[in-house]
Amino acid sequence: MRLLFCSTGLAGHFxxxxxxxxxxxERGDELFVVVPxxxxxxxxxxxxxxxLSDSPDxxxxxxxxxxxxxxxxxxxxxxxxxxxxxxxxxxxxxATVEAACDKFQPDLVLREPxxxxxxxxxxxxxxxxxQVAISTARTEWSxxxxxxxxxxxxxxxxxxxxxxxxxxxxxxxxxDPSPFPNTLRYRENVVPEVVKPGRWAEGGGPLxxxxxxxxxxxxxxxxxxxxRAIDAVTGLDARVLVTTxxxxxxxxxxxxxPNVVVESWxxxxxxxxxxxxxxxxxxxxxxxxxxxxxxxxVFVPMFADQRTNxxxxxxxxxxxxxxxxxxxxxxxxxxxxxxxxxxxxxxxEVLAKSSYALAAQVIAEEISSTGSARDCLEELxxx
Numbered sequence: 001m002r003l004l005f006c007s008t009g010l011a012g013h014f015x016x017x018x019x020x021x022x023x024x025x026e027r028g029d030e031l032f033v034v035v036p037x038x039x040x041x042x043x044x045x046x047x048x049x050x051x052l053s054d055s056p057d058x059x060x061x062x063x064x065x066x067x068x069x070x071x072x073x074x075x076x077x078x079x080x081x082x083x084x085x086x087x088x089x090x091x092x093x094x095a096t097v098e099a100a101c102d103k104f105q106p107d108l109v110l111r112e113p114x115x116x117x118x119x120x121x122x123x124x125x126x127x128x129x130x131q132v133a134i135s136t137a138r139t140e141w142s143x144x145x146x147x148x149x150x151x152x153x154x155x156x157x158x159x160x161x162x163x164x165x166x167x168x169x170x171x172x173x174x175x176d177p178s179p180f181p182n183t184l185r186y187r188e189n190v191v192p193e194v195v196k197p198g199r200w201a202e203g204g205g206p207l208x209x210x211x212x213x214x215x216x217x218x219x220x221x222x223x224x225x226x227x228r229a230i231d232a233v234t235g236l237d238a239r240v241l242v243t244t245x246x247x248x249x250x251x252x253x254x255x256x257x258p259n260v261v262v263e264s265w266x267x268x269x270x271x272x273x274x275x276x277x278x279x280x281x282x283x284x285x286x287x288x289x290x291x292x293x294x295x296x297x298v299f300v301p302m303f304a305d306q307r308t309n310x311x312x313x314x315x316x317x318x319x320x321x322x323x324x325x326x327x328x329x330x331x332x333x334x335x336x337x338x339x340x341x342x343x344x345x346x347x348x349e350v351l352a353k354s355s356y357a358l359a360a361q362v363i364a365e366e367i368s369s370t371g372s373a374r375d376c377l378e379e380l381x382x383x
Contacts, residue, residue, distance in 0.1 A: 008085060020376070032049050034100050090154055138179065229279065241275075303333065
């Protein structure tokens with residue numbers, strides 16, 4: 001079979017496609033990928049044939065993200081989901097996806113939900129297609145309503161197409177029941193990269209893994225967020241590994257407490273076997289990885305779907321949510337000085353009470369019982 005993969009330019013959007021790229025390789029399928037230039041390194045490292053689309057208009061994009069940071073969450077989501085992903089990203093990718101289909105003649109288009117150009121072209125050409133979740137099903141179902149009228153400018157009838165398209169999710173059913181009528185579940189078969197554990201793996205006491213994902217490190221609030229999170233775990237009877245992401249210079253943080261190690265990047269799958277818990281903002285990649293490893297989580301949601309993820313895990317008993325920033329503050333939430341004691345208290349509670357780890361382990365067992373990405377592909381092609 002011939003598969004065309006499409007993603008917009010954020011690593012958190014592309015990463016859920018990787019298990020399917022690997023599964024397709026195992027099956028002996030032919031692969032082709034379309035991504036913006038910001039993901040060029042990732043696809044080159046994977047060694048797959050690819051086209052690089054245009055990037056969304058940089059001037060318009062910067063203005064949209066600047067405006068979104070000043071708006072309440074619902075308005076910011078409407079602006080970014082609709083205008084950035086729905087309009088600018090679709091317009092930037094459309095011609096390249098058309099060219100890829102001309103060259104590659106795919107049997108299936110597999111895309112992340114915000115790569116609407118893949119859905120538009122597949123619909124135009126009557127190519128089978130499916131979407132791989134990057135967030136919760138409830139969130140992605142609601143986003144379709146935000147982008148539907150914009151996508152009508154590219155191709156009619158797209159709202160129905162997006163709602164009926166097969167939806168592939170790595171989130172377990174117990175946490176994330178799906179309104180999509182054609183939902184398939186899969187688990188990621190993560191093989192940890194062979195890396196030599198650093199100083200963070202040495203010594204006694206539990207290990208706390210502190211990360212804010214791949215996007216937050218590039219924000220203006222990154223330095224204060226990392227510093228205040230470190231303040232919250234300073235002096236605890238625990239080791240702490242902080243990963244800042246490659247867009248942030250960890251040296252900016254200066255000297256850190258003796259129980260804290262700061263790294264730019266360490267593969268999270270190589271950290272989880274050593275960790276006792278995770279402190280993060282609730283991005284889908286970190287959240288799923290921690291749960292699959294049976295680790296409880298303390299959440300400090302800052303933007304996007306992070307609060308939704310955090311609430312799902314909190315209700316399941318596998319984590320605690322710490323609301324940060326002023327409640328009157330619009331848009332992106334920044335960790336404030338007054339949040340530090342509450343984050344510290346949440347971390348202490350999760351480490352002290354075994355119920356959180358037990359609940360996380362129940363979720364991990366559900367995830368492990370789900371079929372693989374390859375099983376999911378087999379079912380897609382069997383239909």
